[in-house]
Amino acid sequence: MSRELDGPDLLVIGESVADIVRLPGAADQVHPGGSPANVAYGLSRLGHGVTLRTQLGADANGRLIREHLESAGVAVRTDAPAAPTPSAAVTLDAAGRATYTFEITWTLGPAAEERPPRHVHTGSIAAVMAPGSATVLDAVGALRSAATVSYDPNVRPELMGDHAEAVRRVERCVALSDVVKASDEDLEWLYPGDSPRTVAGRWLGRGPAMVLVTRGGDGALAVIPDGQVTVAALPTEVVDTVGAGDAFMSGTLHALARRGLLGADGRARLYTLDRDTVADVLRHAVAAAAVTVSRAGANPPDRRELTEALART
Template sequence: MAPMTDFLVIGECVADIVRSPAGPDVTHPGGSPANVAYGLARLGHRAALLTQLGDDPSGELIGAHLRSAGVELLSDGQQGVATPTAVVTLDDQGRASYDFDIHWTLRPTGAPTGIGHVHIGSIAAVTEPGASAVSALAAELRSTATVSYDPNVRADLLGDHGAAVAKVEECVALADVVKASDEDLEWLYPGEPPADAARRWLALGPSVVFVTLGGDGALAFTGAGEVRGEPVRTEVADTVGAGDSFMSAMLDALAERGLVGAGARPALGALGAGELAAVLRHAGTAAAVTVSRAGARPPDVAELRAALAG
């Protein structure tokens, strides 16, 4: 594994085979952690992705896509793995549903040096046998790096509900920053208001919990209270990658404020309402750019600056 990388993302790549009423299937590089790494690199950060890619056309497509933004690809050295796939079916409003063919078998591997922040999430954080390696590496790096987590719930892959909730909560307890959608929380805690679920998670240890509400904006929760981010209006092409774009831009906003790295934990925990509102606007604007075009295509620095100015 390579040294001196600012952000380390650990998790799956997925070839998204997008199926829509409008035309033929189109394959896009995807996978929530891969999208976050790509988004961070597009926003000018040094980012590495510890993942599993097959020696197959989908693996070649995804690898080239990630490297084009400057993402450094790391592996556990396993041979013979297959690149995961997902058939992404879009309805006539651009909303996505997923049918996965994915296996996650990441083996324990040594920690790189120079990491300021670790991001984990989605399928890789909860699917064994690889999930244990993800948690162990995040826990090891936590002594010097901040950690973020996005459950990105894929219910069809999670099995027993109670066991899935317990695993998600273990990941939440590892993290300093957590982001979840209102749909994630509804699956995890049926009938419980998102604000109650977010406060439940704060009690497990994170400094900040962000909840995205789709077209209704987003919320941020800290020990001091709740801040609402208003929705950023745009014409929606599809919603693929919107949450991942929010996540990478949110981390970008925190990094701009010097709030990554273990030494930043006290300041992260003391974030005020004005700063949180600015972070929510930054992240929400990035997500709005992403949903305005097909596939998980987050903005680069210039595009995000222009969108924020507009």
């Protein structure tokens, strides 16, 4: 795939998951998934050079996911297979909302980077499930001096373990990050009863330049040192919500990369963004999510599709 951008090399560290989609009266359908893998795929479709550090088994699902990622230009790096490829049974309700049942182990081992990336993204299961989560946090900590960092907790309650410990793990990741994105549902599980705006403000105080909150059909908000920015969702017919948050994340990083705001040399400006710039970043993010929810599975936009969606905003 040709690259539109000469911008930062992006490293995503996290799980790849075979999503087994189950619809009433229909045969199971297997789709490549996993939140970090979806972000890597979305970034590559938007023209970025992306490496995904992940775990895949020597099985049909592993081959399916690798071929899917490489078809978009993602460079896939894995350990020697030690377990089956993680999977999740995805059940969709009448509105296309997804619930998940997981079969996953996460044992990612340490590995040196041949060339330090300019940006690192992680999150979801990879950042909280032992023993692989320790590898992820060590890698992010080691790379942070040369790379900006983004994080999406993408909470899966059934895999989070003890609630108090899960909150502590998430907050450690927030403190390592420059850009944090979470859904209102994530925040409700982590901090029951607290408003998303309140939580985002607390997280901002832990170190990030911006905290983004997705609110489904109500759009998204960003909390930055200069205050709060909100944008509306882009009207679209929802087929399902699988991968919507991941497309939002890849759209965010795409917009930041285009403005030269990723990497150690972009970090200082990232922390002093004005509201108009943040609003433009959010518009890219919600447009990417709108394209994804308009079709089945985690199928984010390419550059042309994102441009067309942005024209509708």
